[in-house]
Amino acid sequence: MGNERHIAKIQALGEKQKVPALAKYCKNKDAELRTAACRALAPIQQDEAYNELVLLTRDPELSVRMAAVTALGDMGRKSGADHVRHVMSVDSNPELIKACQTAVAKIVNSDSKR
Numbered sequence: 001m002g003n004e005r006h007i008a009k010i011q012a013l014g015e016k017q018k019v020p021a022l023a024k025y026c027k028n029k030d031a032e033l034r035t036a037a038c039r040a041l042a043p044i045q046q047d048e049a050y051n052e053l054v055l056l057t058r059d060p061e062l063s064v065r066m067a068a069v070t071a072l073g074d075m076g077r078k079s080g081a082d083h084v085r086h087v088m089s090v091d092s093n094p095e096l097i098k099a100c101q102t103a104v105a106k107i108v109n110s111d112s113k114r
Contacts, residue, residue, distance in 0.1 A: 014040025
């Protein structure tokens, strides 16, 4: 019931690039809020945002791992491809593998120099 309000707040934090506040949501016990945090971090080109997404690729919840690899793909950092490939090597979920392949393709085709 209250998640819609939290998700709207997470989106607003993302628009304002408030990474420390978003990092708190990355550790929330609610997977839906961790997933929303991944989406909010994706466009933020800061090391802290990137590091939070890398940590979330190891989340126990599939939806969070999928959001994290997708966000890393959207972020476009070349080093993100290594983390996404690692997820592919240790996880056998076909949906997640497909998300990883898409993310790696986005990263490879990205103009990001980082």
